[in-house]
Amino acid sequence: xxIQVISSCTIENDEIIVNGDLLFSIEDEVLSEFLxxxxxxxxxxxxKFFKMxxxxxxxxxxTEYLLKDxxxxxxDDDVALCFFNGQSSLDTDAKHQHLINEGTKVSPAVFVxxxxxxxxxxxxxxxxxxxxxxxxxxPDFNFEEWxxxxxxxxxxGKAKYCLGGWVDVFQDNYQVQLYLVEAAGIKMKLxxx
Amino acid sequence: MSxxxxxxxxxxxxxxxxxxxxxxxxxxxPLFGDAGIGLDSxxxxxxxxxxxxxxxxxxxxPEQGREVFKSVNTLADYIVKSRS
Amino acid sequence: MAGxxxxxxxxxxxxxxxxWGIQETFSNAxxxxxxxxxxxxxxxxxxNLFAAKFDDSSFSTDSPIEEFAAESCRGxxxxxHFEHQLDERWLFVFSTTKGDINHLKSGxxxxxxxxxxxxxxxxxxxxxxQGKVISCACIxxxxxxxxxADKIAADQVDHALIVGADVLSEFTSQGFESFFALDSELxxxxxxxxxxxxxxEAAASLVLSKxxxxxxxxxxxxxxxxxxxxxxxxxxxxxxxxxxxxxxxxALNYSxxxxxxxxxxxxHGTGTLFNDEMEAKAFARHGLLNTPxxxxxxxxxxxxxxxxxxxxxxTMQSMRENLLLKTMGCTASGTETLLNVLTENLETEVxxxxxxxxxxxxxNAAVLIENQ
Numbered sequence: 001x002x003i004q005v006i007s008s009c010t011i012e013n014d015e016i017i018v019n020g021d022l023l024f025s026i027e028d029e030v031l032s033e034f035l036x037x038x039x040x041x042x043x044x045x046x047x048k049f050f051k052m053x054x055x056x057x058x059x060x061x062x063t064e065y066l067l068k069d070x071x072x073x074x075x076d077d078d079v080a081l082c083f084f085n086g087q088s089s090l091d092t093d094a095k096h097q098h099l100i101n102e103g104t105k106v107s108p109a110v111f112v113x114x115x116x117x118x119x120x121x122x123x124x125x126x127x128x129x130x131x132x133x134x135x136x137x138x139p140d141f142n143f144e145e146w147x148x149x150x151x152x153x154x155x156x157g158k159a160k161y162c163l164g165g166w167v168d169v170f171q172d173n174y175q176v177q178l179y180l181v182e183a184a185g186i187k188m189k190l191x192x193x
Numbered sequence: 194m195s196x197x198x199x200x201x202x203x204x205x206x207x208x209x210x211x212x213x214x215x216x217x218x219x220x221x222x223p224l225f226g227d228a229g230i231g232l233d234s235x236x237x238x239x240x241x242x243x244x245x246x247x248x249x250x251x252x253x254x255p256e257q258g259r260e261v262f263k264s265v266n267t268l269a270d271y272i273v274k275s276r277s
Numbered sequence: 278m279a280g281x282x283x284x285x286x287x288x289x290x291x292x293x294x295x296x297w298g299i300q301e302t303f304s305n306a307x308x309x310x311x312x313x314x315x316x317x318x319x320x321x322x323x324x325n326l327f328a329a330k331f332d333d334s335s336f337s338t339d340s341p342i343e344e345f346a347a348e349s350c351r352g353x354x355x356x357x358h359f360e361h362q363l364d365e366r367w368l369f370v371f372s373t374t375k376g377d378i379n380h381l382k383s384g385x386x387x388x389x390x391x392x393x394x395x396x397x398x399x400x401x402x403x404x405x406x407q408g409k410v411i412s413c414a415c416i417x418x419x420x421x422x423x424x425x426a427d428k429i430a431a432d433q434v435d436h437a438l439i440v441g442a443d444v445l446s447e448f449t450s451q452g453f454e455s456f457f458a459l460d461s462e463l464x465x466x467x468x469x470x471x472x473x474x475x476x477x478e479a480a481a482s483l484v485l486s487k488x489x490x491x492x493x494x495x496x497x498x499x500x501x502x503x504x505x506x507x508x509x510x511x512x513x514x515x516x517x518x519x520x521x522x523x524x525x526x527x528a529l530n531y532s533x534x535x536x537x538x539x540x541x542x543x544x545h546g547t548g549t550l551f552n553d554e555m556e557a558k559a560f561a562r563h564g565l566l567n568t569p570x571x572x573x574x575x576x577x578x579x580x581x582x583x584x585x586x587x588x589x590x591x592t593m594q595s596m597r598e599n600l601l602l603k604t605m606g607c608t609a610s611g612t613e614t615l616l617n618v619l620t621e622n623l624e625t626e627v628x629x630x631x632x633x634x635x636x637x638x639x640x641n642a643a644v645l646i647e648n649q
Contacts, residue, residue, distance in 0.1 A: 036211075047231065050211035077505070077523065088376075088412060090386045093448070097381045100451055103321065105245055108238035109208070111452035112512045112637065115374060117413040121638035124506035130523050132504050133640050134420060137392050137410040152431055158503065158527070170386075234513050238456060255457045 003151045003162070004184040009066035011038075011058060011176035018065050031172045035061065042068070051109065052122060053092040054174070059083070059119035059167045060126065062178040066163075067127075070180070080132035080159030081120040082149050086168040088116045088137055119167060132158050141166035141177055150181050196269045204265075207243045208236050220266045237262055244268075250275045284426045285489045286646065287496035288356035289590035292349045293479035293577055294329040299352070303594040306576045306602050307622060313463055313475050313578050320447035323454060327462055329477030329578040330445045340388075342377050342480070343397050346442035349480035350398060353438060357484060357491050359403070367406035368428055368437040371395040372421035374414055374582035378448045398440065407434070415545070415636030416504060417441060418481070418585035419644055423502035425485050435487055441586035442480035449581065450476060456512070464548035466572035466604055467557070467618045469611025474547040477578025481586035483593070495649075497593055500629075501531030502644035512637055514551045518559030521633060521641040525563055528631070528643040536563040539645075540627040541601055543592040545634045546572020547579050548606065552635065557612035565631075571619045575605025585634040585642070592630055596648045599626045 009018045016024040016038060024041050026034060035057045039049050042064055052060060092113045099106045112118065117135045124130070132153055143165075150162035165178040194202075201215035204224075213230065223229035225237070232240075237258050244250040250272055252258060261271045289299055295312030296302030305312075312329035319326045336344045376391030387393060391410045399408040413420045418441040425437035443449075453459050453476060460473040489496050505527070507520035515521070529535065542565060544556050553572075560570070573588050580587055595601050601623040610618040628648045635641045 047210070047212055050209040051235075076508070081506070086392075087386070088390060090381075090389060093375075093378070093381055093389065094384075094386065096452065097448060100322075100447055101382065105242050106451045106455045107242055108452075108455045109235050111455060112235055114448075114452065115412070115414045115637055117636075117638045117640060118511050120413075121506060121511045121640065124508040124639060125510070128508045130505050130508050130520060133413060133506050133638070134424065134504065135411065135413050137390070137395075137412050139392060148433075152427055152433070156427055156431065157531075233510065235511075242455070 002184040003147055003154060003181040006072070006180045006182055007066050007070060009062050009176070009178045011062055012174070016061070016065050018068065023065055031174060046126065053113035054169045055089060055091065055116065055167060056113065056119045056122045058169055058174055058176050060122050062167065062176040063123050063163065066178050066180060074129070074161065076128055077131045078160040079129050080134070080153040080162045081123060081129070082134045082146070082153060082162050082164035083120060084136050084138055084141055084146055084166050085116050086137070086139055087170045089114050091170050147181070154183050196272065197265050200265050200268050203243050203247050207239055208232065218265060221264045223264060224262055244272070248272050282430050282432060282487050284429050284499040285486050285492065285496035286483055286499050286593065287492035287494060288353035288484035289593045290349045290352035290483070291479060291481045291587050291590045292345045293587065294331050294477065295576055299590060299594060303591060306591065307600060311463065311576050311605055312477065313575070320450055323450055325461065326450060327460060327475050328445055329475065329479070331478060340377055342442050342444045343394060346440050346480040347398055347401055349442070349482040350401070350438060350440050353482040353484050354403065356493050358493055359491070362436060362488065362491050363404045365435040367404045368425055368434040369399050369402060369406040369408045370411055370421040370425050370437060370439040371398060371409070372411045372417035372439065372441040372582050372586065373443055374412060374417060375443055375446065375449060377444070378446050379444060381448065402438065412582065413636065413640055414638050415579070415581055415584060416634040416640045416642040417582035418589065419502065419632065419634045419642035420504055422499070422586065422589065422644060423504065423642065426499045426502065429485055429487050436491065437485040438482065439485065439586065440480060440482035441583035443478060443581040443583045445476055445478040458549055460548060463606045464574055465606045466546035466548040466574050467553050467610055467612055467616065468607040471548045471550060471553060471611070473549050474574060475578040477580045479577055479580040479583045479587050481583055481590045483586065483590060497596060498647045498649045500534065500645040500647050501528050502642065503527030503531060504640060504642045507639035507641065509639055511639060514555035514635065515639070516555070518555045518562060520639060521556060521559035521635055521643070522562050524641040524643040525559065525631065525633065528645050532645040534629065534645055536565055538629050539565060539568055539631045541630045542568050542570040543588050543630060543632045544570055544572050546574055546604065548574055554612050556633070556635070557614045557616055560616060561614040566615070567617050569601055569617050569619050569623060571602055571604045572607070573602065575607070585632065589632055592632060593646070596627055596630065600624055601627065
């Protein structure tokens with residue numbers, strides 16, 4: 001079996017691009033402001049967004065932009081989430097460690113984000129998706145290797161769709177490359193019946 | 194600034210209630226649950242930290258939070274009582 | 278996973294404060310010992326901590342986790358006899374939540390990244406391998422097991438060595454303390470008086486292979502596994518057990534088994550009020566009320582990304598020795614829905630076991646293992 005890409009979304013260099021179209025950009029903003037403005041641009045009412053750390057905000061925005069004009073109706077366990085990530089939750093880990101080093105009380109709201117897989121939890125909660133979760137740490141993104149993991153999740157019958165790719169952030173450096181994929185050939189089969 | 198206003202400012206700041214201003218939160222409005230401003234269990238833990246850091250009040254038992262965290266008014270009462 | 282390729286499991290090993298190697302660890306657990314104890318002032322701001330910690334004197338470098346994880350891997354590999362297999366396709370998976378997090382105190386984020394630790398461990402292996410790090414909170418170990426098994430079943434690799442490890446750190450201790458999630462005494466999983474969890478450190482490893490001749494001792498079989506998300510809350514366990522229920526259901530489907538065939542459940546059982554209640558609900562929904570069940574957190578503490586592999590390794594020993602371990606710390610089943618929580622060791626033969634785990638981020642995992 002092989003997979004085909006239904007949609008893709010990249011967030012880098014102050015731009016959000018979905019399927020090749022520039023959907024949002026703003027120059028000369030710090031990352032936290034860029035993320036807030038990108039969220040406002042979606043006209044969502046989801047106050048939890050402001051509680052998330054940058055890793056989760058990036059994954060959340062990537063997914064929301066990617067699904068914005070999507071017309072597929074997913075049942076609740078159709079979608080596997082599979083993410084590659086480079087620097088784990090180290091951006092937030094450093095905040096938690098800083099509080100410890102300062103001798104001040106640590107923040108439960110910071111600590112809870114000191115795990116990279118929380119971003120999959122945020123996406124699952126927003127979309128009510130109960131499907132598979134997999135997070136692999138690696139130094140860089142390679143689409144072919146990610147596609148191999150997505151293919152396995154789909155071809156083994158564990159999911160119909162796989163959403164994921166690359167989300168990485170440390171301080172002001174970030175990169176998101178997300179894909180929604182399905183088994184190749186499904187649509188052709190349906191139309192040929 | 195009244196104690197109530199001070200509490201609201203800290204709540205908004207600490208809990209990242211980005212879309213709310215102190216005027217949006219009534220003194221007796223429930224903080225948790227559907228009728229309230231939608232706080233959750235992590236927010237409750239964060240309020241415990243806020244009480245300690247900003248008001249010097251230590252909540253020993255998180256179970257107490259159920260009563261104390263009902264509204265801005267109950268938080269203010271607890272702070273006043275703990276300080277006296 | 279109705280593939281043509283069977284996935285065999287063996288070479289299970291545990292390095293923990295309860296014992297150095299699976300034999301010593303299992304024997305100590307069987308004799309009612311625990312690796313948990315009171316630590317005086319382990320970290321500033323925490324006056325006392327009931328936890329499982331190695332003696333510092335056990336290690337000679339500034340990376341104890343690298344030493345005990347490597348030791349676990351060596352033990353697993355000693356249980357194999359290699360012929361041509363060294364030249365076949367190997368996968369190496371490291372499962373962890375925080376890796377060598379103690380290096381972050383001095384701002385060394387390079388060595389705190391689990392990927393660095395995986396590479397250090399991989400260098401020591403006697404074969405070429407693809408190296409992966411899986412970090413899915415407290416289901417990391419089972420996620421690694423499922424990942425490796427699926428890769429073998431899909432004929433992408435021939436063999437896999439998986440190792441889970443985490444350390445007891447100020448980082449996680451302070452965090453769980455801020456959640457009021459720690460019991461200051463021995464944890465009491467599934468007991469009505471349970472107050473929270475104890476933290477611990479350990480490594481556990483095992484080998485998966487399509488080739489049962491690689492194992493010196495007769496291997497067990499991996500039947501199937503699944504992960505899921507509660508889609509409910511990032512830290513609070515689901516009140517209905519929905520995510521765990523689904524992970525178990527999918528694991529059963531992939532294994533072509535039904536709940537009544539399960540003879541033993543190795544649960545996650547952290548000892549927190551809400552986790553254990555959530556698990557009880559999910560098990561009850563599958564009709565597993567009378568199936569013997571344990572939690573091993575009372576022997577090891579919660580070893581985070583290592584925990585589910587520690588518990589898989591110990592359960593594999595239980596299957597080999599026909600001895601199920603009691604739930605250390607639990608006097609009697611005390612969740613709202615009562616379960617058959619083992620409060621004494623039980624000598625019995627078990628051929629099919631269910632192992633589950635759940636974690637922050639709302640994630641859950643379940644696997645089925647068979648004694649062939």
